[in-house]
Each structure stands twice: as C-alpha cells, then as structure tokens.
Amino acid sequence: MFQQHKLMIFILTFILLGHFQTPDAHAFRGRLRSISDQNPETENWKTQHPKIVFALSLLDEKLNEHYVKVAKQFGDRLPDNFAEIKILSAATGAQIVRELQNPNTVGLVIIGHTYQTKSLKGSVFLGSDRQPLPTELLSAATPALRFFALLGCHARGALTQYQTQFEIEHIPGKQTVFYTDDSFLATNQLLGVDGVKHALKNLANVVSNMNFQLGAEAEAASVQLSLKIKDVLSGFEVRYVILNHRIVGTLGDSPETSNSDQSYKTISYPIRESAMNTARSVSTCQKISIRSAELSLGAPADDYLLSEVNLSTGQKRSMDPALHFGDQPKPYLAAPPIAPTLSGNKEEDQILVIQYVSELARIKEWLDPDARHWPVLSGRFYSDCL
Amino acid sequence: MKTSNKLIQMALGSTLLISQTGCIASLAFPVAEAVNMPLFFAGTGSLFAGGAIRTLTSGDGDPACMGCSSSHLGPMIGDILLAAGLILDQKNPGRTDELNPLPIAPAVAEKFGVTQSDLTQYNDELPQVLTAHQNIIGAIRTLSAHNTKISREDLNKVAVGLGFQDSADLETTLASDQLSSEKITAFANSQGLTPTTAKIYLKSIGIKI
The missing domain is CATH 2.60.60 (Lipoxygenase-1)
Known part of the structure; x- marks a missing residue:
C-alpha cells in the first residue's frame, strides 16, 4: 500500500511540513486570545435587551450551515435569557455596520475566511457580497459593545487590518477583542478538531461572566x-x-x-x-x-x-x-452583451467571463x-x- | 485496517480538513509572498469547476449566461475568490482609487517607520494624497506620451510640478538609491502635504526612503 501511495504521501507530507515550518504556525485548534483596553475612562452603555451578533461572512453552503448550528450552540452555553443570539448567515459589511449601530448589540463574532494582504501583512474578511469589510468597521459600534471576536485564519493580521487596538481605545467603555492565533483554523469536526467551535466554547465561558445591565444610559441620537x-x-x-x-x-x-x-x-x-x-x-x-x-x-x-x-x-x-x-x-449605453462562447482554455475563458459579467453590470448601473x-x-x- | 491505509486516510483527512478552512491555497504555496496568486488560481479553478457565474448586481443568474446557477453559493466562490485575489494585489492594490486610509495599528506604523499618530495625520490628509497621486500619474503620462521627444522645457515643468528644482534634479534623484529628506520635504511642499505624510505615501508606492 505504501508503495502504491508513496508519491501522494510524499507530497502531502511535504505540504504539511512546509506549513508547520512557518514561524507563526499552530495546530489549527482555535486557541483563544484577547486584547482589551485596560483603563477605560468611561462606562459602557447598559441594555436590557442584549444581543450577540454572529456574522458569517464568505463561507460555502455546508460550512455556513455548520456554523449556524455552532452559533446556536454558543447561545445554548450561555445562561438562560442572557442575550439574544442573532445570526447573519450571509453577512455583508453594511449589515454588520447596522448591527454595530444598534445600542443593544453587546457582542459581535465574525466567522469567515480571511485573505492576507501582502504589503501591510493584514488579513481581510470578505462579506457575502464579495467586498472586503471596511477597515473602520468597529468605529460604527456604540459604547454598549463589550466584545468583538475575529475567527478565521491569520486572525492576528485581522487585528492590524481592522485597527482593533485603536478602535477599542476610541469607543467609550471597555471592549475586548477575541481572536485565535492559529495561522490556519480548522473548521470541521473531522478528527475531532474544529478550531472555531473550540474557540467559541471558551468564548462562551468568558461572555457568561459579563453583565450587560450595568453601565450608563444609552445616549439618543440628536x-x-x-x-x-x-x-x-x-x-x-x-x-x-x-x-x-x-x-x-x-x-x-x-x-x-x-x-x-x-x-x-x-x-x-x-x-x-x-x-x-x-x-x-x-x-x-x-x-x-x-x-x-x-x-x-x-x-x-x-x-x-x-x-x-x-x-x-x-x-x-x-x-x-x-x-x-x-x-x-x-x-454606458452599449447593447447588452452576448454570453461568450467558451473555448476550453481556462485562462482565455476566465477573461471572457469576467468581461461579460463586468459588461452586464455596467449597463445595469x-x-x-x-x-x-x-x-x-x-x-x-x-x-x-x- | 492496515496501518498504511490508516496513515493515508489520516493524511488525506488532514488535507481535507485544512482545505475546508479555505486556506489550502495558501498552504499549497507556503512560501508564496503574493497570496493573491493562490487565491486567483483557486478562484479560477472554482469558477470553472462550478460552471457558473453570478451577475454582480442582483445575485440572480442571468438567463443568457451559460451554466448559471442562481441559488447555489458554491459555484459563486470561484469568482469571489477571483475577486479577492485581485483585490489583494497590494503592489498595485487594485482598488478603484488605489489609495485608502491606512489601518492605525502598530504593525503598519512600524512598516512605514512612523508613529500611529502620523498614520492618523496621513488619513486626514488622504484627499491631498489622492491629488498628489493624480499629479504623479499625470506626470508619468506626460513623460510616456512624449517618449524620447520630450523637450527639456517640458521635462523641467514636470520636475518643478513635483517639487524638484529642474529636470536634472529629477534625473539625479531617480538615479539615486534613496530619496533624501530634503527631496521629500520639497515634494511635500509642492503637493500641500506634511513631510511625514509624503514619506508614507512615497513608501507606499515603492519609493526607497
């Protein structure tokens, strides 16, 4: 058997070892880390109807279904009537902004794939509308926000991309940002490893001790x-x-x-x-x-x-x-484009398809x-x- | 089950496991600096494997589009990753206006050799930075259009517009390895920027300082 699969084993081993050699690599398990503003000068807002929002960004259908379940399990771990769990199963940046602006939103958990940027070494989450979440995303939050969790690969880079330290220093009250320091975060239960689930289990323990009824009155928009x-x-x-x-x-x-x-x-x-x-x-x-x-x-x-x-x-x-x-x-008033005839050459076809989709969009705008x-x-x- | 089979299954299992994180592309290119390239390839593969595209506007498949699937998210991952790959080409950031606010974070400040407060200043000055950027693009276009026939007078105009004394000064500067602080200040003054913002901008477009 070894003889038959020798090449495959060699390639897989090479890939896996290659990954483990990177200095920031860990074992995908979802070790939860946090940063918070230590000496907030002002209080959080209190709320009688706390809401914890799960934003599932760019995920395929199966993973999406899986994490909807995991988010519900997170809610089950919390004390009874502790907080409403709202799940945005195909979250966009605009939806997340609106949730952050809600004075009942005390927590936001973003789960999704991240993509590293080359020059700034940041990590970007994409919304389900394929647009990146904006760098100042957290600035939309009210002082009711107590915590914010970034669960995806390369989450350390996301701390940079979303200027988390700067943001929590500028939002009144105390906020904690949770993240996993795994470079690659396992997402399925295969072999009993689900880094996101593991991180959420620990997060639920921490969140259970938070009190959202204490704090200052929410300020109305004037x-x-x-x-x-x-x-x-x-x-x-x-x-x-x-x-x-x-x-x-x-x-x-x-x-x-x-x-x-x-x-x-x-x-x-x-x-x-x-x-x-x-x-x-x-x-x-x-x-x-x-x-x-x-x-x-x-x-x-x-x-x-x-x-x-x-x-x-x-x-x-x-x-x-x-x-x-x-x-x-x-x-742009050109006639509607005609669907391209694909040649079978992937590179050429890809360009044709992009041109076609782009043209369609331009006419509709x-x-x-x-x-x-x-x-x-x-x-x-x-x-x-x- | 034979040990060898178990090992093979474990190896395959691990790979599948990782692939479901969406990081398999990066994993396959562990030393790749240009992370956008694996994404681009992943996008290309998924796009054609899925055999479907999605219109940018409505989320509905267009009737004229071959193999469109309007309701299934899977095939859309292809063009999403494709877009992501293009977005993240940071050398040419691939953004509509190319220059966006910089995240105010220690790692970014360190990269540019400035303080976080300088990054705040840069973000405040972004409209002027965009104007300066357009001026540079304009200068490059002018030079390209003239090719070798550009007159010394025209070259002087371009150089002075960017804060250099004359074309000879511009040529000397471009030939040198690094831009001196005097040159940065001259450029900053010519574009209405503070020197630190000018420094961050010039570094961001790949000028050695």
Missing part, C-alpha cells in the same frame, strides 16, 4: 447628517458614510439608502452628539467622506450624483452642479442614462472642514 443623492442603485455598490473617520451609515446597500427616481432624495443618518468628537482625527473640524470598501480591480462602481451634505448642527455644503462620483464619465445630466466625474467624496 444630530442628523443628511445627503441629497440621485441615481444610487440598491445593492450595486455599498458606500460607507464616514464622519471624522467614524462610520455613521451606509449608502446604496438597501432601497432605503438608494434612489432610483429622477429627482434628488434626502437620506438622513441619526448621529449621537458625542460621536461628533474629532478624537479620531488630527484636525478638529467636522469632515465627511463617502467611499466604498476597497473594490476589486475592474469591478464597476455605481455612478451617482451628490448635491448636498448637511449636518443639523449647522454645517452644510451644497454642490451646484451636483458632484458626480463613480468610475465612468458618462452613462445607470438609472438616468441622459448624458446631459452627468457633470464631470470626481473622485470619491471627501469634504473639507464643514
């Missing part, structure tokens, strides 16, 4: 940030609305934050007054930016028009003509195809001091 926008297609390209480097909302992820009419629509974002502080900036004025998380090369951006940015505290910027953001100067309505294309929106 400020409105509003945008006047047009030609924003729902679900095409999610943009994050960012005030002083803090995510305060999303644009284009749902019908509520989109506009398919010919006239401008005002979209408002409620903001807590304390969230207007500029501690995350060097400057001390109010600055707004609107940008997507990093789009993949060649992926079409949704061209749209922005005519006004208004903070209810008195800062306003009107644009006449409106500013045009996106990736094309004028509407224009709600107002009248080129006279589109002023000069600008870059992404970054306001100066409002």
Whole structure:
C-alpha cells in the first residue's frame, strides 16, 4: 500500500511540513486570545435587551450551515435569557455596520475566511457580497459593545487590518477583542478538531461572566447628517458614510439608502452628539467622506450624483452642479452583451467571463442614462472642514 | 485496517480538513509572498469547476449566461475568490482609487517607520494624497506620451510640478538609491502635504526612503 501511495504521501507530507515550518504556525485548534483596553475612562452603555451578533461572512453552503448550528450552540452555553443570539448567515459589511449601530448589540463574532494582504501583512474578511469589510468597521459600534471576536485564519493580521487596538481605545467603555492565533483554523469536526467551535466554547465561558445591565444610559441620537443623492442603485455598490473617520451609515446597500427616481432624495443618518468628537482625527473640524470598501480591480462602481451634505448642527455644503462620483464619465449605453462562447482554455475563458459579467453590470448601473445630466466625474467624496 | 491505509486516510483527512478552512491555497504555496496568486488560481479553478457565474448586481443568474446557477453559493466562490485575489494585489492594490486610509495599528506604523499618530495625520490628509497621486500619474503620462521627444522645457515643468528644482534634479534623484529628506520635504511642499505624510505615501508606492 505504501508503495502504491508513496508519491501522494510524499507530497502531502511535504505540504504539511512546509506549513508547520512557518514561524507563526499552530495546530489549527482555535486557541483563544484577547486584547482589551485596560483603563477605560468611561462606562459602557447598559441594555436590557442584549444581543450577540454572529456574522458569517464568505463561507460555502455546508460550512455556513455548520456554523449556524455552532452559533446556536454558543447561545445554548450561555445562561438562560442572557442575550439574544442573532445570526447573519450571509453577512455583508453594511449589515454588520447596522448591527454595530444598534445600542443593544453587546457582542459581535465574525466567522469567515480571511485573505492576507501582502504589503501591510493584514488579513481581510470578505462579506457575502464579495467586498472586503471596511477597515473602520468597529468605529460604527456604540459604547454598549463589550466584545468583538475575529475567527478565521491569520486572525492576528485581522487585528492590524481592522485597527482593533485603536478602535477599542476610541469607543467609550471597555471592549475586548477575541481572536485565535492559529495561522490556519480548522473548521470541521473531522478528527475531532474544529478550531472555531473550540474557540467559541471558551468564548462562551468568558461572555457568561459579563453583565450587560450595568453601565450608563444609552445616549439618543440628536444630530442628523443628511445627503441629497440621485441615481444610487440598491445593492450595486455599498458606500460607507464616514464622519471624522467614524462610520455613521451606509449608502446604496438597501432601497432605503438608494434612489432610483429622477429627482434628488434626502437620506438622513441619526448621529449621537458625542460621536461628533474629532478624537479620531488630527484636525478638529467636522469632515465627511463617502467611499466604498476597497473594490476589486475592474469591478464597476455605481455612478451617482451628490448635491448636498448637511449636518443639523449647522454645517452644510451644497454642490451646484451636483458632484458626480463613480468610475465612468458618462452613462454606458452599449447593447447588452452576448454570453461568450467558451473555448476550453481556462485562462482565455476566465477573461471572457469576467468581461461579460463586468459588461452586464455596467449597463445595469445607470438609472438616468441622459448624458446631459452627468457633470464631470470626481473622485470619491471627501469634504473639507464643514 | 492496515496501518498504511490508516496513515493515508489520516493524511488525506488532514488535507481535507485544512482545505475546508479555505486556506489550502495558501498552504499549497507556503512560501508564496503574493497570496493573491493562490487565491486567483483557486478562484479560477472554482469558477470553472462550478460552471457558473453570478451577475454582480442582483445575485440572480442571468438567463443568457451559460451554466448559471442562481441559488447555489458554491459555484459563486470561484469568482469571489477571483475577486479577492485581485483585490489583494497590494503592489498595485487594485482598488478603484488605489489609495485608502491606512489601518492605525502598530504593525503598519512600524512598516512605514512612523508613529500611529502620523498614520492618523496621513488619513486626514488622504484627499491631498489622492491629488498628489493624480499629479504623479499625470506626470508619468506626460513623460510616456512624449517618449524620447520630450523637450527639456517640458521635462523641467514636470520636475518643478513635483517639487524638484529642474529636470536634472529629477534625473539625479531617480538615479539615486534613496530619496533624501530634503527631496521629500520639497515634494511635500509642492503637493500641500506634511513631510511625514509624503514619506508614507512615497513608501507606499515603492519609493526607497
């Protein structure tokens, strides 16, 4: 038998040993580690309806089903009526932002594949919409948040990518970030090893000792940030609305934050007054930016028009003509593409398929195809001091 | 079961186990610096193995698309990984506007030889950085368009626009191994950046400092 499978055994051994030789390699088992802000100067918010959110990002169907079960098991390990367990089985960045903005959300667990970046040695989680989760993701959290867990391969890199130390220092109250320091995290029960499950078991023990009923009263939103926008297609390209480097909302992820009419629509974002502080900036004025998380090369951006940015505290910027953001100067009006005939050559076919999908998307993005309505294309929106 | 069979099964089992983490591609290229390449290959394989694509917009398969599967997530992994592979090409980051805020983290500060507060400053200055980046791209296009026929006068204009004294200064700088702090400051002043932000930007596009 050894003779028959000699080559296979050699290759597998080589691959596995090759991996174990890397300095940060561990045994996939999901050893839970944590960092937290040690001396928070302010209190967490208390909540009577605590919610722990599981965000399952980019996973295949089987793994997804498996981790929905594991997330439910996590809830079963907690004391009765301890917290609601909400599972986002195909989470996007925008969904996670909305959950973090909820003052009942006390914990967020992200489970998914991660991809290492070369230059910064970070690790990126992708949402189910194939877009990376934004670097400032955690900035959307309220002071009710007690913990945040990153469960995926190379999670140490995710600590860098999601600037976790910086974020927990800037969110009022005490937050703890949990992560596994395994380079590769086993995800199935084969051979009795499921690193994620193992980590969650330990996490449940820690979380069980947290008290969400103690703390300061939640602060109501008293400020409105509003945008006047047009030609924003729902679900095409999610943009994050960012005030002083803090995510305060999303644009284009749902019908509520989109506009398919010919006239401008005002979209408002409620903001807590304390969230207007500029501690995350060097400057001390109010600055707004609107940008997507990093789009993949060649992926079409949704061209749209922005005519006004208004903070209810008195800062306003009107644009006449409106500013045009996106990736094309004028509407794309070509005839619908014809599905390519594949040649069987993988590389060539791959290019054909990408071109085809890309072309389809480009045609669908224009709600107002009248080129006279589109002023000069600008870059992404970054306001100066409002 | 024979020991040999057990061993083979264990080896295969381990590999399968790891493959389900999505890390098998990286594992197969343990020394690969360009992690995007394994992802790209994984994406390519899955894309064609699945025989399906998904439109970018709706999640529904297009009727005109061959072998489309609108409801099954598995086949979509291919183009997702493909996209991921392209996204993570950090040398040319593959992003729409190429330059995004830098994560404020010790590892990033260390990489650029600056403090975390400098990274905050850089992120604050990002709009100016983008303008500077466009200026550089514009200068490169100008030079490319002229090819060898560019006049000394035009070259001087490009050089002065980037904060150099003249074209000779630009040529000398490009020929040197490292950019001096004086040159960085001159570039920063010409683009309305602080010197530290200019340093981070220049490093991020691969200039030796």
